[in-house]
Amino acid sequence: MIPFGTRLREAMDTRGPLCVGIDPHASLLADWGLNDDIAGLERFTRITVEALADRVAMLKPQSAFFERFGSRGVAVLEKAVEEARAAGTLVLMDAKRGDIGSTMAAYAATYLDPASPLFSDAVTVSPYLGFGSLRPALDLAAKSGSGVFVLALTSNPEGAEVQRSTAADGRPLAQLMLDHMAAENADASPMGSVGAVVGATLGDAGVNLDINGPLLAPGIGAQGATPADLPGVFGSAVRNVVPSVSRGVLRHGPDVSALREAAARYADEVRAAIPQA
Numbered sequence: 001m002i003p004f005g006t007r008l009r010e011a012m013d014t015r016g017p018l019c020v021g022i023d024p025h026a027s028l029l030a031d032w033g034l035n036d037d038i039a040g041l042e043r044f045t046r047i048t049v050e051a052l053a054d055r056v057a058m059l060k061p062q063s064a065f066f067e068r069f070g071s072r073g074v075a076v077l078e079k080a081v082e083e084a085r086a087a088g089t090l091v092l093m094d095a096k097r098g099d100i101g102s103t104m105a106a107y108a109a110t111y112l113d114p115a116s117p118l119f120s121d122a123v124t125v126s127p128y129l130g131f132g133s134l135r136p137a138l139d140l141a142a143k144s145g146s147g148v149f150v151l152a153l154t155s156n157p158e159g160a161e162v163q164r165s166t167a168a169d170g171r172p173l174a175q176l177m178l179d180h181m182a183a184e185n186a187d188a189s190p191m192g193s194v195g196a197v198v199g200a201t202l203g204d205a206g207v208n209l210d211i212n213g214p215l216l217a218p219g220i221g222a223q224g225a226t227p228a229d230l231p232g233v234f235g236s237a238v239r240n241v242v243p244s245v246s247r248g249v250l251r252h253g254p255d256v257s258a259l260r261e262a263a264a265r266y267a268d269e270v271r272a273a274i275p276q277a
């Protein structure tokens, strides 16, 4: 398969870089007039995929909101991944996995092996068990043409006490992780398949973000950041930014056109903030 980084660059260039998260919060199900049960989850997910999969660069289902319904929730997630990909969008599974390497291999098989029912274009992972623990995911992604988004500086204020600390070799910890990502992407063109997650809420990120890979920027909308904040956070790396919004779009449902209009408004704001995007 064509490498994920190449496919994402193409999607960003043709559809614009916006990613919309599928986060079926109990409160959103209620706002949409749906029950907090498997039928409500199924309907919420189907409407969101129908509204957006033919127009945004990437959809990002948040696995926790499906897992909380057990195996039937995961079945809804499997179907959503399949339908979204069939409609032409890339799917980033937001699972934020991270474990010792031998277990990481099983997580990698879950999301990055084309034979798996949950196979996605990319998955989010945490490097804070050591970047090397991610090796099975990085290797399988390279083999299957999928991608891995690695947490660097998360959008939540609590992240700083870990991520802004200093690594054993004296580098800022987040910079150490970003340098590992840059090494993975070194020879890729137009960009690599290992992305970084950097919150849009951070102000100046204060690290070197030139990883030759995509930069997922969550935190826009409900967490208070706006597309206008992106150049200040990402500086010269802003061309590789994939701004991500969940509740900021989803709160406009269940009307399909209202969801589309909300995503289009964010896309316009992104275009205004990042003219080269």
Ligand SMILES: O=C(O)c1cc(=O)[nH]c(=O)n1[C@@H]1O[C@H](COP(=O)(O)O)[C@@H](O)[C@H]1O
Pocket (backbone or CB within 6 Å): 021, 023, 062, 094, 124, 153, 154, 155, 156, 197, 198, 199, 218, 219, 220, 221, 222, 223, 244, 245, 246, 247, 248
């Ligand atoms: O990896 C992520 O997507 C992520 C990283 C991060 O630093 N912050 C963050 O909010 N997220 C996810 O992005 C989504 C944000 O949702 P909203 O705040 O509703 O837009 C949630 O699914 C979070 O789990």
